[in-house]
Amino acid sequence: MWQLVSSxxxxxxxxxxxxxxxxxxxxxxxxxxxxxxxILCAVFVLLGAVLEGQKGIETYQRxxxxxxxxxxxxxxxxxxxxxxxxxWRLPVSTSQAVVxxxxxxxxxxxxxxxxxxxxxxxxxVGTPIGAALVTFVLYYTVGKLINLIQPSLxxxxxxxxxxxxxxxxxxxxxxxxxxxxxxxGPFAGPNMLSPxxxxxxxxxxxxxxxxxxxxxxMMTIGKGLVRLDAYTAFITILAEAITVHIYAEVGVPVSTSQAxxxxxxxxxxxxxxxxxxxxxxxxxxxxxxxxxxxSAGLAYVLFMLFVALNxxxx
Amino acid sequence: MAFFWKKQDTVEKMLAQYFERCDTCFELFEKAxxxxxxxxxxxxxxxxxxxxHEAESAADDQRREIELTLYGKALLPExxxxxxxxxxxxxxxxxxxxxxxxxxxxxxTVIPEDLLEYYKKLVEINLxxxxxxRRAVDELLNNPRATLHTTKDVDEKESESDRLERKxxxxxxxxxxxxxxxxxxxxxxxxxxGKISDRAERVADRIGIVxxxxxx
Numbered sequence: 001m002w003q004l005v006s007s008x009x010x011x012x013x014x015x016x017x018x019x020x021x022x023x024x025x026x027x028x029x030x031x032x033x034x035x036x037x038x039i040l041c042a043v044f045v046l047l048g049a050v051l052e053g054q055k056g057i058e059t060y061q062r063x064x065x066x067x068x069x070x071x072x073x074x075x076x077x078x079x080x081x082x083x084x085x086x087x088w089r090l091p092v093s094t095s096q097a098v099v100x101x102x103x104x105x106x107x108x109x110x111x112x113x114x115x116x117x118x119x120x121x122x123x124x125v126g127t128p129i130g131a132a133l134v135t136f137v138l139y140y141t142v143g144k145l146i147n148l149i150q151p152s153l154x155x156x157x158x159x160x161x162x163x164x165x166x167x168x169x170x171x172x173x174x175x176x177x178x179x180x181x182x183x184x185g186p187f188a189g190p191n192m193l194s195p196x197x198x199x200x201x202x203x204x205x206x207x208x209x210x211x212x213x214x215x216x217x218m219m220t221i222g223k224g225l226v227r228l229d230a231y232t233a234f235i236t237i238l239a240e241a242i243t244v245h246i247y248a249e250v251g252v253p254v255s256t257s258q259a260x261x262x263x264x265x266x267x268x269x270x271x272x273x274x275x276x277x278x279x280x281x282x283x284x285x286x287x288x289x290x291x292x293x294x295s296a297g298l299a300y301v302l303f304m305l306f307v308a309l310n311x312x313x314x
Numbered sequence: 315m316a317f318f319w320k321k322q323d324t325v326e327k328m329l330a331q332y333f334e335r336c337d338t339c340f341e342l343f344e345k346a347x348x349x350x351x352x353x354x355x356x357x358x359x360x361x362x363x364x365x366x367h368e369a370e371s372a373a374d375d376q377r378r379e380i381e382l383t384l385y386g387k388a389l390l391p392e393x394x395x396x397x398x399x400x401x402x403x404x405x406x407x408x409x410x411x412x413x414x415x416x417x418x419x420x421x422x423t424v425i426p427e428d429l430l431e432y433y434k435k436l437v438e439i440n441l442x443x444x445x446x447x448r449r450a451v452d453e454l455l456n457n458p459r460a461t462l463h464t465t466k467d468v469d470e471k472e473s474e475s476d477r478l479e480r481k482x483x484x485x486x487x488x489x490x491x492x493x494x495x496x497x498x499x500x501x502x503x504x505x506x507x508g509k510i511s512d513r514a515e516r517v518a519d520r521i522g523i524v525x526x527x528x529x530x
Contacts (some may be wrong), residue, residue, distance in 0.1 A: 011487075031390055031391075139530075142530075143530030144530075146528075146530050147529055147530055148460045148530075150528075150529075151458075151528075152454070152455055152456050152458060153393060153396070153454060153455055153458070153524070153528070154322065154395075156393075156528055157322060157389050157390050157393045159321065160390055161390065228497050229390075230391075230392060297335075
């Protein structure tokens with residue numbers, strides 16, 4: 001199935017970009033070596049995808065059941081959107097790019113399920129808000145525990161490193177479980193991939209992206225997050241992982257970056273930030289509206305091209 | 315997974331060695347000062363000062379090695395910064411002890427007989443301040459809950475030293491038989507000994523901040 005090339009490309013790009021959300025802080029501050037982080041991340045992404053990725057795939061099947069060639073258009077439009085926006089340094093979410101293309105194709109194909117779409121969009125809005133709420137709860141409960149134990153400097157240091165590794169691995173698991181649907185979800189269905197095969201292919205593509213091209217993004221994103229201390233970095237990663245994992249259970253692929261932004265915002269509020277950074281709001285809003293719109297536009301162009309080439313019926 | 319913590323374990327061991335060397339330096343400082351009190355200037359005092367100087371240099375070398383290891387990204391960034399800051403301030407303590415001995419030795423200062431007891435007491439109080447701050451360091455590295463109490467004790471010792479310094483300086487300038495030059499030299503030594511507890515207090519403040527920073 002040559003059409004899978006576009007989804008593997010999308011998975012690779014997702015892996016290379018989103019690994020930074022789970023291991024960026026630890027790697028950029030040299031708390032964990034890149035290769036240790038990359039291997040752990042790749043293994044747990046694959047595990048998450050295979051063990052818990054099927055619910056998201058089922059959601060995409062309900063949202064708009066499509067043929068292999070249409071799935072190719074969706075994946076290619078999403079992959080191009082992610083690549084172009086990364087190149088232009090614009091905020092981007094793979095989930096929102098895939099849904100944008102899938103909705104356009106579904107609408108053109110008259111197979112769009114609006115109730116599934118409502119569920120997906122509500123989950124997008126709930127991602128940063130949910131992550132901020134989880135951050136509040138975690139910050140105070142884990143903080144109370146640490147104050148109770150009052151570990152020595154070296155024990156605290158060791159504990160925090162382990163905590164960052166465990167939270168990062170869990171984040172990678174949640175990333176695989178939640179985001180594998182973005183990669184191979186459109187290809188799962190009758191006469192295409194089985195849900196398990198889709199999870200295996202998608203998980204492997206994400207893992208490949210983590211192993212081959214995530215270092216630079218980890219260093220760039222991670223350095224931006226290093227301003228957080230180890231404890232708040234641990235809390236944000238764990239909150240992001242829990243939020244994304246919850247949405248994996250619900251079966252809706254969401255943006256790990258937006259979950260991370262929500263978690264960092266939560267820390268900002270705890271630490272006394274009185275105003276919400278407009279740039280952060282712009283990033284979230286652009287993710288919700290701009291990304292699916294661009295991806296839908298590209299999907300439309302590709303769809304018309306395929307119709308002209310008689311590869312799909314108009 | 316032991317390789318994860320290799321650098322941290324190395325830093326822990328190196329720190330223990332550093333503080334042991336500082337302790338040795340202060341033991342030798344006390345010993346040299348006692349030799350001076352009992353025998354005055356002479357070969358034995360000079361040899362004792364030399365030993366204290368060697369101990370201070372050894373502690374300095376160890377500190378530099380720890381700093382290099384820390385700059386090599388051992389530990390979390392905030393722990394790294396805290397330890398570097400702590401080492402930098404702590405290092406001023408053995409430096410000061412060495413300086414006191416060198417000033418007495420090089421300027422051939424002779425402390426008048428009737429003031430010697432004051433000087434001995436002043437050294438004793440400042441040594442106590444040092445050992446208290448050492449305890450605070452150990453507590454920070456092993457049981458941070460106890461640090462706050464010990465840092466308060468350091469603060470009290472510093473005040474005790476201040477009070478005695480003022481008393482000794484007043485006594486020096488009341489002694490009309492001493493030349494103004496001699497009075498200034500004797501005052502300088504008093505202030506230098508007192509600086510040990512001043513610096514111990516500074517280290518204690520830093521220890522307090524490091525301990526509080528880890529409370530959430």
